[in-house]
Amino acid sequence: MAATVPLRAPTAAPPPSTDTLTESYWVRGALITFTLLFLIVFLFLPLAAVFIEAFRKGSDMFFAAFKDPDALSAIRLTFLAAGIAVPLNLVFGLAASWAITKFSFPGKSLLLSLIDVPFAVSPVISGLVYVLLFGAQGWFGPWLREHDIKIIFAVPGIVLATIFVTFPFVARELIPLMQSQGSDEEQAAVSLGANGWQTFWHVTLPNVKWALLYGVILCNARAMGEFGAVSVVSGHIRGETNTLPLHVEILYNEYNFVAAFACASLLALLALVTLALKTLVESKFSGSEAAAP
Amino acid sequence: MSIEVQNISRRFGNYTALDQVNLQIEKGEMVSLLGPSGSGKTTLLRIIAGLETSDTGRVLLHGQDATEVAVRKRQVGFVFQHYALFRHMNVLDNVAFGLNVRSRSTRPSKSEIRDRVFSLLKLVQLEGLENRYPTQLSGGQRQRVALARALAIEPKVLLLDEPFGALDAKVRKELRRWLRQLHEELHITSVFVTHDQEEALEVADRVVVMNNARIEQIGTPREIYDHPATPFVNEFLGNVNSLSASVEQGRVHVGGIDLLAPLEMRDQTNAVAYVRPHNIQLARSKNGKPVLEVTVRHIHAAGPTARLELRRTDNGEEFEAEVPRAEEQHLALKVGETAFASLRDARVFPRG
Numbered sequence: 001m002a003a004t005v006p007l008r009a010p011t012a013a014p015p016p017s018t019d020t021l022t023e024s025y026w027v028r029g030a031l032i033t034f035t036l037l038f039l040i041v042f043l044f045l046p047l048a049a050v051f052i053e054a055f056r057k058g059s060d061m062f063f064a065a066f067k068d069p070d071a072l073s074a075i076r077l078t079f080l081a082a083g084i085a086v087p088l089n090l091v092f093g094l095a096a097s098w099a100i101t102k103f104s105f106p107g108k109s110l111l112l113s114l115i116d117v118p119f120a121v122s123p124v125i126s127g128l129v130y131v132l133l134f135g136a137q138g139w140f141g142p143w144l145r146e147h148d149i150k151i152i153f154a155v156p157g158i159v160l161a162t163i164f165v166t167f168p169f170v171a172r173e174l175i176p177l178m179q180s181q182g183s184d185e186e187q188a189a190v191s192l193g194a195n196g197w198q199t200f201w202h203v204t205l206p207n208v209k210w211a212l213l214y215g216v217i218l219c220n221a222r223a224m225g226e227f228g229a230v231s232v233v234s235g236h237i238r239g240e241t242n243t244l245p246l247h248v249e250i251l252y253n254e255y256n257f258v259a260a261f262a263c264a265s266l267l268a269l270l271a272l273v274t275l276a277l278k279t280l281v282e283s284k285f286s287g288s289e290a291a292a293p
Numbered sequence: 294m295s296i297e298v299q300n301i302s303r304r305f306g307n308y309t310a311l312d313q314v315n316l317q318i319e320k321g322e323m324v325s326l327l328g329p330s331g332s333g334k335t336t337l338l339r340i341i342a343g344l345e346t347s348d349t350g351r352v353l354l355h356g357q358d359a360t361e362v363a364v365r366k367r368q369v370g371f372v373f374q375h376y377a378l379f380r381h382m383n384v385l386d387n388v389a390f391g392l393n394v395r396s397r398s399t400r401p402s403k404s405e406i407r408d409r410v411f412s413l414l415k416l417v418q419l420e421g422l423e424n425r426y427p428t429q430l431s432g433g434q435r436q437r438v439a440l441a442r443a444l445a446i447e448p449k450v451l452l453l454d455e456p457f458g459a460l461d462a463k464v465r466k467e468l469r470r471w472l473r474q475l476h477e478e479l480h481i482t483s484v485f486v487t488h489d490q491e492e493a494l495e496v497a498d499r500v501v502v503m504n505n506a507r508i509e510q511i512g513t514p515r516e517i518y519d520h521p522a523t524p525f526v527n528e529f530l531g532n533v534n535s536l537s538a539s540v541e542q543g544r545v546h547v548g549g550i551d552l553l554a555p556l557e558m559r560d561q562t563n564a565v566a567y568v569r570p571h572n573i574q575l576a577r578s579k580n581g582k583p584v585l586e587v588t589v590r591h592i593h594a595a596g597p598t599a600r601l602e603l604r605r606t607d608n609g610e611e612f613e614a615e616v617p618r619a620e621e622q623h624l625a626l627k628v629g630e631t632a633f634a635s636l637r638d639a640r641v642f643p644r645g
Contacts, residue, residue: 184373185377185379187344187371188379188439188442190364191342191364191371192391192443192445193366193394194365194394195365202390203379206381
C-alpha cells in the first residue's frame with residue numbers, strides 16, 4: 001500500500017531544461033501516448049462505463065435504484081461503519097503517533113510494525129480473523145451466544161472489520177511528519193507552563209492538522225469502499241448487513257445492472273470527491289510544510 | 294543560592310552522561326557550562342530545567358527541592374538551540390504563549406499581555422515584527438523571539454542550551470555581547486551551555502568546564518584561563534602546546550630546561566608541560582640559560598604577531614611559538630635555523 005505515502009508534485013524544482021533532456025520527438029511522443037492510452041483503457045473507460053451503464057435506462061431508473069429500501073439500508077450502514085471507524089481511528093492514529101514520536105519506550109519499533117499489519121495482510125484474512133474470534137465456532141462464540149450478543153453476520157462485525165482495515169491510515173500519515181518535527185516545541189510549551197492538553201491543543205495539533213486531515217480522507221475512502229473484510233463478516237443479509245460495495249455485488253449477481261451501476265456510481269463519485277479533497281489538502285499540507293523552518 | 298545541584302548522576306544505558314555532579318550557582322550570576330560534545334553539559338542543563346530526570350541526586354531552586362517538581366511548575370525559562378518557536382504562531386502569540394496558558398485566576402488581562410509582549414519585543418529589539426511568522430525571521434531574530442518568550446513568564450532562572458549554536462559567526466558574536474548586556478540589565482540567574490570556549494570566557498561570570506560526565510574546573514574566566522587545573526582544561530581552553538617531559542629527583546626536565554616538580558609528582562617518571570604559544574621566548578644563543586633547543590620549521594608572519602612552528606631537537610616534538618612582530622624581525626630567524634626557547638608559566642601534569 002505505497003499509495004498512502006503522499007506523492008508530492010515537485011513544484012519547488014523548476015522543470016528540467018529540454019536542452020539537457022534531448023530525447024527525440026518520437027520517444028517523447030511515444031511515452032506520452034502510451035501513458036495516455038494506459039490511463040484511458042484502465043481508468044477512464046471503466047469509470048465512464050460505470051456512469052453510462054448507470055444511466056442506460058434513463059435517470060428515472062437511476063434514481064429508482066436508491067429508493068429501494070435495501071439500497072438505502074446499505075448506504076446507511078456504510079455511513080454508520082465509516083462514521084464509527086473514522087473518528088475512532090482518528091483518535092487511535094493521534095494517540096499512536098504521539099506515543100511513538102514523543103516518547104521512547106521498549107517495544108516501540110514493534111508497535112510501529114504492528115500498525116502496518118492491516119496493510120500487509122489480505123482483507124479477507126482480516127475478516128476471517130474476526131470470524132474465528134467471534135463466530136459461532138470461534139473462541140468467544142459460545143460466550144457471546146450465551147449473552148445473546150451477535151457480532152459476526154451483524155453490524156458490530158462490519159464495524160470491527162472496517163476499523164481493522166482502516167486503522168493505519170491516520171497514524172501512517174502523522175508519524176513521519178511528527179518524527180521530522182521532533183518534540184522541541186512541546187518541550188518549549190511545557191517549560192512555559194502549558195499542561196499536557198494545552199500543549200497538544202495549541203502546539204502539536206496545529207502542526208499536524210493538514211496531515212491529519214489527509215489521513216482522515218484516505219481512511220474514510222477506504223472505510224466506505226472496503227469489500228473483502230466486510231464481505232467475510234457480513235453474511236450478506238439484505239437490508240441488514242449489506243454495505244454499499246456488498247449491495248453492488250448482490251445487484252450485479254442478480255443481473256440488475258442498472259441498479260448495480262447506479263450504486264457503483266455513487267461509490268465512484270465518492271472516490272472522485274475524495275481525490276479532489278485529497279489534492280486540495282495535499283497542496284495545503286505541502287505548503288505548510290514548506291513554510292516550516 | 295539560586296541553583297544547587299547535588300550529587301546528580303545520569304546514565305543512558307551503558308553511557309554515563311553525568312557522574313556525581315555538584316554545582317552551586319549564586320543569585321544573579323551568569324554561568325556557562327563549557328565542554329566538548331558528550332561531556333554531559335546539556336544533560337545537566339536539562340535536568341536543572343526538569344526536561345530530563347536524574348538517576349540520583351537533587352536539584353534545588355532558590356533553596357527549595359525541585360527534583361520532583363514538574364517542568365511546567367518550575368518557572369524556568371528555557372532557550373533551545375534550534376529556537377523551538379511555535380511555527381504556526383506569529384511572534385506576538387509565541388511570546389504571549391506562556392501567559393495565555395495560565396489558569397484564569399493568574400492570567401493577566403488581554404491588554405496586559407499585549408503590553409508585556411510589546412515591552413519584551415522592545416527589550417529584544419524586535420519592535421514592529423510582532424505579526425511575522427518564525428519562517429519570516431532570520432536565525433538571530435528567531436533566537437531573540439525565543440528569549441523574549443522565555444522571559445515573558447518572568448522566570449527565576451534562565452537556561453540556554455547552545456543558544457548561538459545554529460547561527461553564523463558574525464551574528465553569534467553580536468548576539469553574545471547583546472546577551473551579556475541584557476544580563477547586566479535584568480540580572481536573572483542564567484546558565485548557558487556552549488562548546489565554544491571563547492563564548493564562555495566572554496559572556497559568563499563563572500565558567501564550569503565539563504568533560505566525561507564530570508566537572509573539571511569551576512572558576513571565573515580569568516582563573517580558568519590563567520590557572521587551568523587539569524590537563525583537559527589546559528588543552529580545551531585556547532591554544533596550548535603540550536611538551537613531553539621527564540621527572541627525575543624532584544625536577545621536571547623539558548629538554549635543557551628543568552622545573553621544580555610539584556610535590557605530588559615526585560614519584561612519577563613522565564610528565565607533560567603545557568605552555569601557551571605567547572609564553573615561549575626565543576633567542577639565537579643560549580646565553581648560559583637553561584633552554585630548549587629547537588629548529589625553525591615555518592614562520593607565519595602575517596598578522597599582529599608572528600607564529601613560528603618549531604621542532605625540538607631532542608625528541609622531534611613540534612610546537613608553536615607566538616612572538617611580537619618586532620621581536621621576530623629583530624631575531625631574523627630563518628627556516629631550518631636553530632633557536633633556543635625558554636618557557637614562561639609552564640604547567641606540569643603527570644602524563645596520563
